[in-house]
Amino acid sequence: MVLELAKPRPVWQIMFSTHHTDVALLYLITSVAFLFMGGALALAMRAELFLPGSQIISDSMTFNRIFTVHGTTMIFLFILPFASAIGNYLVPIMVRYKDMAYPKLNAIAFWMIPVGSALIWLGFSDTTWNAYPPYSIIRAPGPAADMWIFGLKIIGVSSILGAVNFIVTILKCKHPDLPLSKMPLLAWSILTSSLIMLVAMPTFAAALLMLLTDRLGVSGFFNPAMGGDPIAYQHLFWFTFHPEVYVMVIPAIGMMYEIIPRFSRKPIFSQGSGIAAFVLLSIVSFASWAHHMYSTGMSFTEKTVFMVGTLAAVPASAMHVFNFLATMWGARIRFAAPMKWAVGGIALFFAAGAGGVLNTAMPLDFITHDSYWVVGHFHLFVFGTIAFGSIGFFYYIFPFVTGRMYNEKLADWHFILAFIGASIVFFTQHLLGLYGMPRRIFDYPAFPEWIAMNQIASIGAMLIGISMVIFLINVIHSSSKGKEANMDDPFGIGGKYYYPHQAKTPHHHSGY
Amino acid sequence: MTHSTWPEWIYIGVVTAILVWVGADSWYIEHLLDKVPEDAKIIKVTGQQWFWSFEHDDGTKEVGELHLKQGQPYKFEVMSKDVIHSFNIPDYTVLMDAVPGRVNTIWFVPEEAGEFPIQCREYCGLIHYNMRGTLYVEGT
Numbered sequence: 001m002v003l004e005l006a007k008p009r010p011v012w013q014i015m016f017s018t019h020h021t022d023v024a025l026l027y028l029i030t031s032v033a034f035l036f037m038g039g040a041l042a043l044a045m046r047a048e049l050f051l052p053g054s055q056i057i058s059d060s061m062t063f064n065r066i067f068t069v070h071g072t073t074m075i076f077l078f079i080l081p082f083a084s085a086i087g088n089y090l091v092p093i094m095v096r097y098k099d100m101a102y103p104k105l106n107a108i109a110f111w112m113i114p115v116g117s118a119l120i121w122l123g124f125s126d127t128t129w130n131a132y133p134p135y136s137i138i139r140a141p142g143p144a145a146d147m148w149i150f151g152l153k154i155i156g157v158s159s160i161l162g163a164v165n166f167i168v169t170i171l172k173c174k175h176p177d178l179p180l181s182k183m184p185l186l187a188w189s190i191l192t193s194s195l196i197m198l199v200a201m202p203t204f205a206a207a208l209l210m211l212l213t214d215r216l217g218v219s220g221f222f223n224p225a226m227g228g229d230p231i232a233y234q235h236l237f238w239f240t241f242h243p244e245v246y247v248m249v250i251p252a253i254g255m256m257y258e259i260i261p262r263f264s265r266k267p268i269f270s271q272g273s274g275i276a277a278f279v280l281l282s283i284v285s286f287a288s289w290a291h292h293m294y295s296t297g298m299s300f301t302e303k304t305v306f307m308v309g310t311l312a313a314v315p316a317s318a319m320h321v322f323n324f325l326a327t328m329w330g331a332r333i334r335f336a337a338p339m340k341w342a343v344g345g346i347a348l349f350f351a352a353g354a355g356g357v358l359n360t361a362m363p364l365d366f367i368t369h370d371s372y373w374v375v376g377h378f379h380l381f382v383f384g385t386i387a388f389g390s391i392g393f394f395y396y397i398f399p400f401v402t403g404r405m406y407n408e409k410l411a412d413w414h415f416i417l418a419f420i421g422a423s424i425v426f427f428t429q430h431l432l433g434l435y436g437m438p439r440r441i442f443d444y445p446a447f448p449e450w451i452a453m454n455q456i457a458s459i460g461a462m463l464i465g466i467s468m469v470i471f472l473i474n475v476i477h478s479s480s481k482g483k484e485a486n487m488d489d490p491f492g493i494g495g496k497y498y499y500p501h502q503a504k505t506p507h508h509h510s511g512y
Numbered sequence: 513m514t515h516s517t518w519p520e521w522i523y524i525g526v527v528t529a530i531l532v533w534v535g536a537d538s539w540y541i542e543h544l545l546d547k548v549p550e551d552a553k554i555i556k557v558t559g560q561q562w563f564w565s566f567e568h569d570d571g572t573k574e575v576g577e578l579h580l581k582q583g584q585p586y587k588f589e590v591m592s593k594d595v596i597h598s599f600n601i602p603d604y605t606v607l608m609d610a611v612p613g614r615v616n617t618i619w620f621v622p623e624e625a626g627e628f629p630i631q632c633r634e635y636c637g638l639i640h641y642n643m644r645g646t647l648y649v650e651g652t
Contacts (some may be wrong), residue, residue, distance in 0.1 A: 060638055128635050134612055135595040139561070139637055173551055224613030230596060231611060273520060295598060296609045297616035300546045304539060310533045318527045358532065361538035363545060367608045370633040434521060436602025438633045441641035445629070 018103035023110050024088030025401065030113060031081035032394070032475075035387070037121075038073035039468055041066050046425075046461035049454045052446045060442035064126040065144070068439060071129035072148070075248070076155045077117050082390045083251035084110075087190040089397060090258075090438060091166060094187040096175035101168040109161040116154035130237055130439060133230045137214040149212050156205045163194035163201075185274045189254025191246045192282040200247070200285070204240035207233055231296050240287035246285040246313075249349075249381060250278060250390030253320050256342045259396055260324050263339035264331035265493060269323050277323070280316040288313060294365045301456025303362050310360040317353050321346060336491045337411035341392025344419045348384025348426075352377060356428065363382035373433025376426040383464075384422050391418075391471070398478070399485035406482060410474040417467035424460025428453050481492050548619045552585040559590070559597030559610035562639035563632060576645045578630065580622050582652050587619040598634035601647055609634060625651035 014022045034159050044066055048057045057063050088106065092099055100106045125148035127136040136145055170191045174183070183191075211233065213219040220226020223234040261268045268274065287309030324346050325333050335337065355377045368374055391414075398406050432453045437444060444450055486492075516559040555578070568576045570647035580586060590599045592610035600607045601620075608618040 060641055064635075064638070064640075126637075132596055132635075135635070135637060139595055229613065230615070270517065270520065273517075295607050295613060297614055300542060301574050303542065305585055307535060307538060314531055315527050317525065319520070322523050326520070357534055361534050362542040363538055367605050371602075436517050436600075436629070436631075438600070440635040443641045445644070508626060 003459035009370040018099075018107045020088045020092050020100045020103070020106065023100075023103075023106050024085045025087035026110050026399070027081045027088060027113075027392075030110075030117075031078050031085060032249035034073050034081070034117065036468065036472065037072050038078060039337075041070040041073070043461055043465045045070065046458040048442070050458040051446070051455075052444055052451060054443065055168055057442070061126060062237050063442040064128075064440070065124045068125050068148075069120060069127050072120055072296040073117075073131065074173060075244075076152065077113065077120075079248045079382065079386055079390070080155075081110075081113060082158075083190070083193065083248070085254060086186070086251065086393055086397070087162075087166055089401075090184075091169055091187050091190055092173075094184045095170055095173060096178060097169060097173040100165050102165050105161055106165050109158045109165065112154050112158035112161075114153040114499075116158065119147045119151030119154070123151065130241070131211065133211065133214065133233050134224065136211060136224055138225075141297040142215070149215075150210050153205065153208050156201055156208070158199050158254060159197055160205075163197040165196040166190050167198065181271070181275065185257035185268065185271065185278070186251075187256040188275055188278050189250045189257070194342045196243045196248070196250075196282050196285055197247050200240045200243040203236050207240070209234035210236075214270050218428065231293070234296060235290065238292045239286075240290065241309070242289035242342070243282075245381070246265065246281050250281060252345070252386040253349075255279075255389045255393040255396075256324060256345060257337045257341040257495045259392055261327050262493060263334045263336060263342075263491070264328050265328055269326035269329075273319050276320040276322055277316040281313060282317075284312045284316065288360075291360050291365070293371050294362060307360050307362055311357065314353060314357060318348075321350055322355075334491060334493055335416060336395075337408060338392040338396035338491070339408065340412075340415045341388050341395065345388030345392065345413065347384050348380050348422065351427075352384060355380065366422075371433035372421060372429045372437045372439055376429030376433065376438045379426045379429070380422075383467055384426060388418075388422075396491075397492035398475075399487070402479045402482070403480055403481075403485060403487065404482035405485045405490060406475050406478040410470050414450065414467045414471045414474065421460045421463030421465075421467060424463065425457045426460075428457045428460065433455065457493050515634060516636065527587070548587050548617070548624045549585040549621075552587040554587050555580075557599050557610070558593060559599060559632065559643075560571050561591040561595065561637055562632070562643040563593045564599065564632075564643070564645045578645065579648045579650060580647050582622055582625045585619060585621045587617055590618065595636050597632045597636050597643065600631050600633040601628055603609045603628045604647075607633060611622050622647070622649040623647045637645075 014025060017023070024148050044057065046056045046061065048063060057066070076214065088100065122143040125140065125144040127140045127145050127148060131145070131148065170187060173178070208220065210221040212222050214221055214228070220228040222228045222230045224230060257274060286305055290298065290302065290306040291310045359368050359374070359377060395406055395411055432450065435453070437450055444454070544577055546567055554569045558565045562575055565629045588599065588606070590606065590608045590610045591613045594612060596612070597610040598607060599610055604620050604622065606618055606620050608616045610616070627648065628647040630647050632643035636643065
């Protein structure tokens, strides 16, 4: 599965290819590029919030646009395409098929992303990534908000096409000798997240259209002045985007399932409980959407239902954590970069999950909702868990893609700085929320506690920024000048522990 | 694979027990909070870009400031004139969205005298960051 960077080809050959590893490479480069772009926006915000008053950003509108595009970019242009990249590389190999089921559709799904992302970045909307009406329909300046809507529409269709492709590849093109129960957990994670996507995404696609016609003034679905209900949008939005949280986190957990047993030199503790937890998560992910909406004036009964639905997702997540820890228990672990990121990701996943339990407890939600607590909480998921798993997998797949090894020392510094930085920023943001600081604010009053905690958070963010520069240097340098990788066992784990592409018989996958 | 799975079951049991406890306790407390005291005075709270206005039950109006009496229960009827805001007094855990077309209610008892910040907790545009007010609780 070496990805031909070692044997240079003209770039257009990769760009116009429909082969799964070529499309995967395009997804990979695009998503990591957007990780850096979105990260730069985050650093601008943290620099602005270092002190009260305007620091480096002159007006609140610019700040509002920055956090909107930061959120949209990280979710739709980094996390989702990254999972597609890894799925494209490995799913066909794991199910032992020559390519994805629909190679042309695969390439089309990818090429919608540059179009959608251009609309989002050139528009630079200020609606926040959830674009709640009536603000987004009566007050948000056009054409930015319209471009955001069209951009997300295109990316939504791209996600649906990608999901269809993965589902068909796994369910219909899988080698007949490979039972579904023995399929590697990474492929299971892509299957379950694709299924969630397919069920959840059309709702948001519809909501976007309604938002657009509302903006044009020809309808009033969400406009109270025309008899509409803005809360209806929130239901449609979160019906898609709470499950979407699992669409994002499940592939990252799947990546950890690929990394942890291999670097622990042990079989996974329980393949069955991993599969069960994925399936459970994909079902209960649809039972919790309105926990984002407790403070919109929901009744006691509604709140109770969604609290129970949310709590129900916790045991399944806890099963994954247990599975990882039980696999690592007593193992001869090789702490190469991918393993460090995976283990760091599990630690932050656990912290994020514990915070989530507090959020969903009805009375506590009224303390944390829309405060910096929530910002810290979901960043522990999206950065601490998903980006950590993804970056770990990036290091893991790096030698297979480029034929060269990354620099382990630089990777160490990347991990140490990012882990310390993430802990500093996101745990401090939790506390800042308890002190009452609302999210999405350009400026804040000079309360001494708020200033101190904002400064701590900004310093943590700068550490992450430095770590990502180290990452960039490592990737650029190592992919052209790094030392050549031993392709049979680039991480020196030992021959018994098969890498996915080396499986000679399907049963090697689960039995390693 | 031959290994025992009982540690996993015990672990899942412990996690589930914690969740049940959290859920039951939240249900109980939220149940208490759901009952508005009968002697609560009604304050109409209106959010609009980008300030809060208040109307007491005797008809007096205030903008950006709210004067209340210590120890007296109050029930806020929260409304909006334009986009969604969220009425928030962080020191008293008062948080309720102001949704155009709806009246949401929340109650509290100011137990300590003093000045407390009022703010908007839901993004509402240009000056969202400075949609602030002050709650003055007058001692008895």
